[in-house]
Amino acid sequence: MTPFLLAHLSDPHLGPMPPARLGELASKRAIGYLNWHRKRHMIHRRDVLGELVADMKAHNPDHIAVTGDLVNIALPLEFVEARKWLEGVGTPDHVSLVPGNHDAYVRGIREHFPHIWADYFRGDDGTSGNDAAFPYLQRRGPLALIGVSTAVPTAPFMATGRLGHEQRAGLGKILQQLAAEDLFRVLLIHHPPVTSPGRWAARLRDSRDLLELIARYGVDLVLHGHDHRHATVWLDGPRGRIPAVGVPSASAMAHGHNHPAAYNLFSIERNGDAWRCQQRVRGFADGMKLGEIKDERLI
Numbered sequence: 001m002t003p004f005l006l007a008h009l010s011d012p013h014l015g016p017m018p019p020a021r022l023g024e025l026a027s028k029r030a031i032g033y034l035n036w037h038r039k040r041h042m043i044h045r046r047d048v049l050g051e052l053v054a055d056m057k058a059h060n061p062d063h064i065a066v067t068g069d070l071v072n073i074a075l076p077l078e079f080v081e082a083r084k085w086l087e088g089v090g091t092p093d094h095v096s097l098v099p100g101n102h103d104a105y106v107r108g109i110r111e112h113f114p115h116i117w118a119d120y121f122r123g124d125d126g127t128s129g130n131d132a133a134f135p136y137l138q139r140r141g142p143l144a145l146i147g148v149s150t151a152v153p154t155a156p157f158m159a160t161g162r163l164g165h166e167q168r169a170g171l172g173k174i175l176q177q178l179a180a181e182d183l184f185r186v187l188l189i190h191h192p193p194v195t196s197p198g199r200w201a202a203r204l205r206d207s208r209d210l211l212e213l214i215a216r217y218g219v220d221l222v223l224h225g226h227d228h229r230h231a232t233v234w235l236d237g238p239r240g241r242i243p244a245v246g247v248p249s250a251s252a253m254a255h256g257h258n259h260p261a262a263y264n265l266f267s268i269e270r271n272g273d274a275w276r277c278q279q280r281v282r283g284f285a286d287g288m289k290l291g292e293i294k295d296e297r298l299i
């Protein structure tokens, strides 16, 4: 059997920013709008993203995970543009999406991403398009993909996320059910389950509860975005350690602590009564040249 190939990219923060009407620039959006025009448009580049996605597609992944922050300040036109971009990445049955904090940037806009992107987070049971659709469960080949939403509106200068009681209860049920099946369980989440140093204002607020769920029921791999950096953190599981892997923004130039654009390719196959997972990382390095960054056994 050939291994199942799962690609992972995140945080495209699609530009250019569409023109905003004055009424749309509520306080947090106004800060984000200025920020985009001052700085972020130079960091997140469509040409970088285009090259990265083309490279990823050339590797013919069996499935693609996108872990949020497609837009910047959640203007209605940004969601429409992001939908077009998603369709270029792949069809909904090939792409699993979870939203990020920028996709729920301000209050009152939560209806936008569920409706416009609905079929990119449809569970196998057919649910999608509203908060109750998370967590969703999709079975693809030997994989069980579980998507959760940590996207909640926050105050200016905050980028925290939260699962909330209902999603955690739903996640517990799904993981309990999957424990009896022979599938490689991949949890898709925008915020990292363990807060990185200096990221308190951008943390997952109920991370401790999530870590408890993972320790009790187990998953095989956690994929996240949000920090715009390469990261691998090992979590406690019921039968050993579980890798949580973060990836830089798919459109980013190197800046500050953040790494330039990259994506992950996981080759997953059965290995006796365990799983084997090889991680390749491809992305931009010296001089913004796209190439292989890493190729090593993860599990």
Ligand SMILES: [Fe+2]
Pocket (backbone or CB within 6 Å): 011, 013, 069, 100, 102, 226, 227, 228, 249
């Ligand atoms: Fe982001």
Ligand SMILES: [Fe+2]
Pocket (backbone or CB within 6 Å): 069, 100, 101, 102, 159, 190, 225, 226, 227
């Ligand atoms: Fe984020």
